Amino acid sequence: MSVRKWLVRPELGVVAAVVAAWLFFAVTAGDSGFLTLSGTASYLAIAAELGILAAPVALLMIAGEFDLSIGSTMAASGMTVALCTTELGWPLWAGIAAAAALAACVGLVNGLIVTRTRLPSFIVTLGTLFILAGGTIGTTRLITGRTQVGGLEDAGGFGTAQKLFAGQIGPFSITLLWWVGLTALATWVLVRTRPGNWIFAVGGAPDAARRLGIPVDRVKILLFMTTALAACLVATFQTVQFRGTDVLRGTGKELEAILAAVLGGTLLTGGRGSVIGAACGALLFGMVQQGIVFSGVDSDWYKVFLGAVLILAVLLNSSVQTRAAEARR
Amino acid sequence: MNQETNGKAPILEADHVTKRFGRITALEDVSMRVHASEILCVLGDNGAGKSTLIKTLSGVHPPDEGRLLVDGEPVRFSSPRDALARGIATVYQDLAMVPMLSVVRNFFLGAEPTRGVGPLRRLDLREAEEVVRVELGRMGVELRDMSVPVSALSGGQRQALAIARAIHFGARVLVLDEPTSALGVKQAGIVLRYVMEARARGCGVILITHNPHHAHMVGDRFTILSRGRCEGTFTKAEITRDELVRRMAGGEELEQLQHELRAS
Numbered sequence: 001m002s003v004r005k006w007l008v009r010p011e012l013g014v015v016a017a018v019v020a021a022w023l024f025f026a027v028t029a030g031d032s033g034f035l036t037l038s039g040t041a042s043y044l045a046i047a048a049e050l051g052i053l054a055a056p057v058a059l060l061m062i063a064g065e066f067d068l069s070i071g072s073t074m075a076a077s078g079m080t081v082a083l084c085t086t087e088l089g090w091p092l093w094a095g096i097a098a099a100a101a102l103a104a105c106v107g108l109v110n111g112l113i114v115t116r117t118r119l120p121s122f123i124v125t126l127g128t129l130f131i132l133a134g135g136t137i138g139t140t141r142l143i144t145g146r147t148q149v150g151g152l153e154d155a156g157g158f159g160t161a162q163k164l165f166a167g168q169i170g171p172f173s174i175t176l177l178w179w180v181g182l183t184a185l186a187t188w189v190l191v192r193t194r195p196g197n198w199i200f201a202v203g204g205a206p207d208a209a210r211r212l213g214i215p216v217d218r219v220k221i222l223l224f225m226t227t228a229l230a231a232c233l234v235a236t237f238q239t240v241q242f243r244g245t246d247v248l249r250g251t252g253k254e255l256e257a258i259l260a261a262v263l264g265g266t267l268l269t270g271g272r273g274s275v276i277g278a279a280c281g282a283l284l285f286g287m288v289q290q291g292i293v294f295s296g297v298d299s300d301w302y303k304v305f306l307g308a309v310l311i312l313a314v315l316l317n318s319s320v321q322t323r324a325a326e327a328r329r
Numbered sequence: 330m331n332q333e334t335n336g337k338a339p340i341l342e343a344d345h346v347t348k349r350f351g352r353i354t355a356l357e358d359v360s361m362r363v364h365a366s367e368i369l370c371v372l373g374d375n376g377a378g379k380s381t382l383i384k385t386l387s388g389v390h391p392p393d394e395g396r397l398l399v400d401g402e403p404v405r406f407s408s409p410r411d412a413l414a415r416g417i418a419t420v421y422q423d424l425a426m427v428p429m430l431s432v433v434r435n436f437f438l439g440a441e442p443t444r445g446v447g448p449l450r451r452l453d454l455r456e457a458e459e460v461v462r463v464e465l466g467r468m469g470v471e472l473r474d475m476s477v478p479v480s481a482l483s484g485g486q487r488q489a490l491a492i493a494r495a496i497h498f499g500a501r502v503l504v505l506d507e508p509t510s511a512l513g514v515k516q517a518g519i520v521l522r523y524v525m526e527a528r529a530r531g532c533g534v535i536l537i538t539h540n541p542h543h544a545h546m547v548g549d550r551f552t553i554l555s556r557g558r559c560e561g562t563f564t565k566a567e568i569t570r571d572e573l574v575r576r577m578a579g580g581e582e583l584e585q586l587q588h589e590l591r592a593s
Contacts, residue, residue, distance in 0.1 A: 141515045192451045197434055202428035212427050212439035215408060232391045 010265025011277035013313040017263070018284050025291035034294040041171040044312035047286030048179035049234050053253060053280045054168050055186040056226040058278035061261050062190070063223050064203035064270025065121040070257060072132035077103050078235035079136050082149040088161025091156035092240075097198040105226030106132065111221030121224075137247045150244030158240075165242035165302070167199045175237055179279070182230075186275040195219065203270025211295060257267065259287055259306070262314050284309065338401030339364045340415060340533045341386065341502045344397035348381055355381035356556045358395070363502060368524065370536045370544035372577050373554035379506075379537050382554065385489040386504050386535065387419035388412030418500035422507055424491040428480035432472060435479050436461045436494050453514040464493040467530070468523050484512045485519035492523050502533040521547050535589050541577045553577065 025034045033039040053070060060067055077099040084095035110128055114121045140147060152158060167174040190196040201209040202219050210216050231250065239245045262268065263284060264277025285306060292302040339362035348356040352544050356378045363369040373379045384390045386397070396403045400478065405413040409419070426435045433454060434441075442453045442460075458475045465472060468489045472482075479487060479510030488508050495503055509517035523546055527534055544551060551554050551568060553560040553576055558575065568576075 188451075194443060194450075194452065196346070197438065197441055197452065198428075200430050201438055204429050205423070205425075207382045208423060208425035208427060209438070211409065211421075214439045271427065 010272060010274045011280055012053045013265060013316040014263045014277050014280040015283045016316065017309055018287065019281050021284055021287050021291065024121075025287065025295060029096075029257055029291055029294035029296070032296065034291055034296050035327055036252070037171045039290070039294060041173065043286035043290035044283075045173040045286070046289055047279075048078055048173060048175040048282045049237060050253070050260055051282035052175070052182055052234050053227075053230050053257040054264070054278040054282045055183050055275050056223065056230045057257040058261040058264065058266045058275050059186060059190060059199055060220075060223040060227050061258070061266045061268070062151050062203045062270060062273040063220055064206065065114060065197045065223070066125060066258070067110065067224060068122065068125040068225055068229040068254045069128040069132060071252055071254040072129045072136065073103055073228050073251045074104050074235040075245075076106070076136045076251055077232035078239040078245035078249050079140055079247060081150065081236060082152060082238045083140070083143060085110055085155035086149055086151050087143055093157045095155070096161070096236055097246075099236065100229060101234035102191060103228040104225050107225030108221060109258065110228070111217075111224035114219035114224070115220055118196075121218045125254075133251075140247050147247045148244065150242075153237065156189050161236075161240050165237045167259065178233070179235075183275055183279045190275055200271060203267075204272070206283040244300055256285065258284045259310055263310055284313075334557075337364065337579055339398075340400060341535070342398040342401075343382075343386065343392075344396050344398060346385060346392040348385055348390055349393050355557055356385065356392075359554070359557070359559050360395075361552050361559070361562065361588070363535050363537075364532050365501070365533050366528055367549045368528050368534040368536055368547055370538060370548035370551045371554055372538060372541055372544055372551060374539055374577065376555040376556070377554040379539075379554060381557075382421060383421075383504055383506050383537060386412075387417060392511055404464050413498075413500075416501035417504065418495035418498070418502070419504040420488075420491045420495055420506065420508065423457070423511070424487055426479045426487065426491065429478050430477055431476045432482070432490060433457050433475045436490065436497075440498065460497065461493075464497045465489065468493050468526050476520060483516060483519075485516040485523075488512075488520045489523045496527060496530065496532060500532060502535065503527055504535045504537070506535070506537050507539070509538065509540060539569065539577070541573040545573050 004287055017146060055066060055071070078101040080102050081092070084104040085092055086097050090098075106128065109120070110125055113119065113124045117124075117254045137147060140149065164174070169177070190199060198209065198214045198219050201212070202216050231253070232240055234253075235245070238249060260281030261273065261278040263281030264274060265278070266273025266278060288306050288309065289299070289302045292305060293299045342360075342362040343359065343571070344360055346356055346359045347354065351458070359373070359378075359382065361369060371379065371382065385392055388409045388411050391405060397406070399417070402431065404415065406415075406417075412419075425438075437457050442456050442457075443450045444453045445451050448501060450530055460474075467481065468484055470484070470489045470493075479490070482490065492503065492505075508520050512520060521543060524534055524536060536544065536548065545565075550562060550564050551573060552562045
């Protein structure tokens with residue numbers, strides 16, 4: 001690939017930002033543990049969970065839609081796992097299956113409403129975000145009288161689930177493997193399969209896509225289901241890891257996932273983006289969040305830094321791409 | 330090449346077609362036909378009924394009266410895909426392209442070649458690139474890099490890509506919607522060459538345009554559409570360019586306007 005081709009890659013800005021952030025924290029926090037294996041593992045664990053959300057969110061955004069409901073979907077899925085096992089006495093796997101079914105339904109409903117009514121997905125999923133958040137709190141309090149549920153370790157099959165969803169490989173969390181695997185899968189689907197080609201077309205030129213016989217609505221509905229299932233998977237990680245869950249688990253994750261995707265070069269307007277970029281965005285997020293802690297600054301400040309990096313990275317992306325596109329003519 | 334019948338039935342014929350929307354009659358008693366290796370230009374000003382005609386020919390709207398015939402057989406298109414299956418391909422002004430997607434991916438959009446089976450089914454990009462290279466080459470377009478986004482192509486190249494795609498997927502009749510309207514003089518000339526190339530390869534072409542200069546350069550026959558009606562069909566031998574321009578502009582009206590402008 002020529003230099004110019006690299007310059008127009010959507011991931012360029014975020015890769016530069018990841019390198020810059022790593023160097024910055026290596027200098028300012030290198031002696032307080034940022035460079036150690038466990039320091040690295042700590043930001044990779046954050047990146048992994050966010051990255052698993054960001055990959056399908058990037059696909060959905062390339063197809064021109066948003067999903068703001070994944071934060072609440074996480075809360076609802078985690079609580080479904082917890083309530084099914086502790087209140088109904090189901091084995092853990094049955095609880096996880098119930099949560100996955102619920103998440104798939106949430107995605108299906110989001111997708112159906114968006115494609116049938118043509119309402120902006122921003123509005124529709126903002127609605128489902130609130131509905132699910134309220135529904136989770138209401139249901140949980142109705143059943144248990146509390147907003148936290150614990151005691152999952154007594155459920156059948158917990159040991160296996162713990163190895164699979166909350167295990168460790170050396171200092172690293174097993175979620176890292178899930179992240180790498182799912183990112184590779186999503187990238188392959190996006191750039192090497194027919195549905196991947198359709199995702200770009202659905203977001204880039206929906207009328208043209210429809211005229212060429214691409215099942216635009218089906219593509220979108222399946223992507224909404226994918227984001228919801230990813231939310232369920234991450235909720236399962238956390239619920240198993242903490243042996244219980246809280247009705248507020250997942251709050252704000254929808255915006256963090258969008259942030260990671262946009263950092264990674266995904267366009268808000270659809271038609272362009274990359275899963276690898278979204279993964280780098282998640283990595284940057286984790287690195288900054290932990291790096292701030294290691295550098296001794298109060299961790300309350302990490303969001304200020306992230307917001308600034310977001311604006312800078314997007315600015316860099318768009319200016320380089322404009323220049324490269326002009327040079328190409 | 331431009332004989333009325335060629336001894337063969339026209340590939341596509343509109344026979345006394347009328348199309349109404351509520352109380353508005355968009356097309357009234359319109360008849361036209363196109364043979365293989367022939368360019369029929371349909372000329373009309375804004376509001377003449379050109380876009381309704383395109384949508385009727387391409388299967389979007391069924392005609393209210395009259396009929397469409399393909400190879401002399403009456404047909405009723407149920408959808409644009411149905412029309413396409415019979416070889417009637419319409420290239421709209423937006424060309425049905427995704428600007429940020431590569432040339433190869435646009436060419437095969439919705440009909441991507443794949444290899445492998447089941448969950449391992451994947452795009453066959455190498456095969457696809459080869460096909461695009463050959464098809465574009467036959468139109469006289471050489472692209473070094475098939476992975477550039479369509480937005481990096483010139484207007485003429487995009488039009489060529491759309492035409493090559495239609496032909497590759499079996500078009501026998503190309504309905505071209507104002508292919509030169511958004512282009513500069515040079516690019517428009519290039520596009521007209523592609524239109525002639527399509528004719529040379531045996532396609533019937535219905536070129537819809539409001540530009541009599543472009544039409545007269547490439548057309549074999551000309552149908553003038555005005556307020557939804559056919560105002561006559563002429564072979565190239567029957568009409569000069571100036572006459573075409575005059576009829577298009579509504580002749581007397583233009584002279585009247587010229588007179589008024591001079592007076593004021």
